[in-house]
Amino acid sequence: MKLKPILPALLLFLTTATFAQQHSEQNHSNYVAPADPLVQQKLSKWQDVKFGLLMHWGTYSQWGIVESWSLCPEDEGWCERKGPHSHDWFEYKKAYEEIGKTFNPVKFNPEKWATAAKNAGMKYVVFTTKHHDGFAMFDSKYTDYKITNTPFKSNPKSNVTKEVLSAFRDKGFMTGTYFSKPDWNTPSYWWKYFPPKDRNVSYDPKKYPEQWNKFKDFTYNQIEELMSDYGSVDILWLDGGWIRPKSTIDPNISWQKSIPYDQDIDMARIAKMARSHQPGLLVVDRTVTGEFENYVTPEQQIPDHYMDIPWESCMTMGDSWSYIPKENFKSTRKLVHTLLDIVSKGGNLLLNIAPGPDGEWHEEAYQRLDEIGKWMKVNGVGIYETKPQAPYRQGKWAYTKKGTTTYAFYLAETGETIPGRLKPEGLTISPSAKISLAGDKKTLKLKDGVIEIPAKTISALGQQPAYLFVIN
Known part of the structure; x- marks a missing residue:
């Protein structure tokens, strides 16, 4: 049964303040500077560009709901389910994963996005190649749950990630790939033998190492596709910080205390492979302090003081990371003030705009970028390379x-x-x-x-x- 669209007011089940805390509550005193000279050079270049674009886009935009989180069986505000299948998690997950059968973003035009972002003064882009739900916005060989297995597959631009990176690269942008380490679609993470209880792997990796090794290989292989088949990439932006070695869990941080298992996916192996294809690649293993978090990423928040380590606030232009039919966009004044607050404290702003199910942005998003761009043309001299x-x-x-x-x-x-x-x-x-x-x-x-x-x-x-x- 096809799940009918629900009123937007019912679908904005996102509590950004609580969720953002998970990505800002971190001990930054343990930051480890990269030793590789090529990574150092890339990091310095990235710190000079100051202003970037993040895009959360997936099949969830068709329902106008929070990205991925309604699949998560946790009693949290951002995981709340609505609609005819909400009473039964298994039915809901099946209906959610069938969105792809009708997902067809025929207005997808990444060149238009890249032009608007460049005119606004943005200089780097990070695109969601895969969120926690596991839906690949690229033509992965390792899953059928992907954009090139939807009605959009007949479109010459169906390999969305390749088209986005190419369009922005052609405009001189540094390019980044958001990739979710957790994958709630692949059976080697949420193993069907043990139904999931929360966002974590549904089994103990120590007790079932063969399953965990399958997942590690799956993750490695998908990242290698992105690093080898999609042109030059500057940033590998990894989300899902609960997938981490147990030794990195900080017991003084509330959300990390609830991680039940050692979920080590061997970041050293992934980073080595990724940099073999993309020398100097910035690896951002969010919240997992150490050599694979080349810069830190407070979410929906700005530090109240100057920080002398590389950092970036990732924030939404509206209220939601994902597309909702009626968005409440921040004013141009607020967005410019946000950029100045961040840059003056030593950070970058990564500003999120969410494409809709047809592959287009809200018109207001273009208006904001145009207004920011007019201001930046005069005043950007005090922002870039400062x-x-x-x-x-x-x-x-x-x-x-x-x-x-x-x-x-x-x-x-x-x-x-x-x-x-x-x-x-x-x-x-x-x-x-x-x-x-x-x-x-x-x-x-x-x-x-x-x-x-x-x-x-x-x-x-x-x-x-x-x-x-x-x-x-």
């Missing part, structure tokens, strides 16, 4: 630097135009410094540490999300 400048974030100010130049961003409130007199909080400016506004070469006056802005300049600038002072 370093944080103390005091980083103070009051309504965010600071970066490049060489001897300091960039001071004034984060305006809604409806606010730039005041005629401003004193950057926490920043000492030399009386001999030359100060100008981005895009305007006229030198502004400085008196007792206060910058004076002429009325004509204020009028010409109008209302903006933030104003950038260039200080030399």
Whole structure:
């Protein structure tokens, strides 16, 4: 029986605050810097680009529901099931996995996405090649549960991952592959002999090593496909941090204490293979602190202080990671302020936009990117290839630097135009410094540490999300 679409209000069973905590509650003091010079070079390049695009896309978009999590038999808000099959987990899982029989994103146009993202000032992309449900958005030889086994298979762009990476690479983007380590479709993870109790493997890998070895090989083989058949890849972004060696579990972190088994998939073997195909590859084994977490990834949160290790906040443009019919998109002002807050503290912003079942974004997503892009064309000079400048974030100010130049961003409130007199909080400016506004070469006056802005300049600038002072 085909599951009918459900009202969007019923389908947004996502509690981002609780779920995000699992990916931010981490002891970053144990960060291990990469030793490989090629990885170091790639990491430095990645830290310079600052602004990236993440896309969560899979068959779940057809129902307009949270990505994968409704399959998980846990009593958590983001796992709640709705609809005619919700009373029976086995029926629900069967119905969910049959979505692929009608999934046909005929409006899929990755070149349009890449153009919009580039115009917004984004410089890297991370695409969900496979989420926890196990549905491969690439033509994997190791599963039939994949995009090229749907009605979309007759489309010349049916190998979606290849098309996305190619389109963005052609626009000069660094490219990344999101890959879920857990796979709730493959029988070597959720073994049918033992029905799953939660997100973890459904059996004890120590008691059933033959099953676990099958899963390790399956994971290795799918990652090797992505690393060898899809052109150059810069980032392998691995999700599902409960799949980890028992020795890496931190008993002081609440969600890690509940991991019941050693779920070691041999990351050393995977990383070695991946880098044999992609030298210098950044490996991001999220939350598993050590040599295979080249940068850390707080989720839906921004640290309250500067961090001197490589990091990236992954955040949604709207409320949901996955497509929902009616999304509540953040304002352009909020998104620009988010980027500045992150960059001034030493991080990158990876901003998620979710394609719909037809293969298209919400029109509002394009509008936000266009508005961000217009602001970035003038003010991006204070973002790209910069370093944080103390005091980083103070009051309504965010600071970066490049060489001897300091960039001071004034984060305006809604409806606010730039005041005629401003004193950057926490920043000492030399009386001999030359100060100008981005895009305007006229030198502004400085008196007792206060910058004076002429009325004509204020009028010409109008209302903006933030104003950038260039200080030399």
